[in-house]
Amino acid sequence: MSTExxxxxxxxxxxxxxxLRKKRISKAVYGLDWYKHDGQYSKGKIHCSCGLCKYGKKYGLPTIRDMRETSREKILLSDYRMI
Structure with missing residues (x-):
């Protein structure tokens, strides 16, 4: 077995x-280049991690996934009570 x-x-x-993918996302979302040099895009993240951008996480607000789960639970409970 040879290793290629x-x-x-x-x-x-x-x-x-x-x-190119991260640069395209940066221009579509922010409308500008996030980094000065193209090589910096390959190194890491292209999003902001400040408190304003992470508002829901900072203050413990539910995510869309959590809200969907609670609505599913309510529907299942209502269906269970009808039986």
Whole structure:
């Protein structure tokens, strides 16, 4: 069983692909470039982590997933009571 290693060209291609994806998201959401240099997009996040952007998490508000789950529970309880 041989181990195949990827070449430098492949790694560069994957890196460029992630850079373009994150840059496109940054321009679509914020309307500007988040970083000065393109290489910084491959390093990490492209979102803000301040208290204003994470308002629900900071103050313990329910997420959409939680709200959907509670509505499902209410529907199931109402269906159970009808029987």
């Amino acid at each position: 290693y990827r070449g430098i060209g492949y790694r560069r291609y994957v890196r460029d692909k992630t850079i």
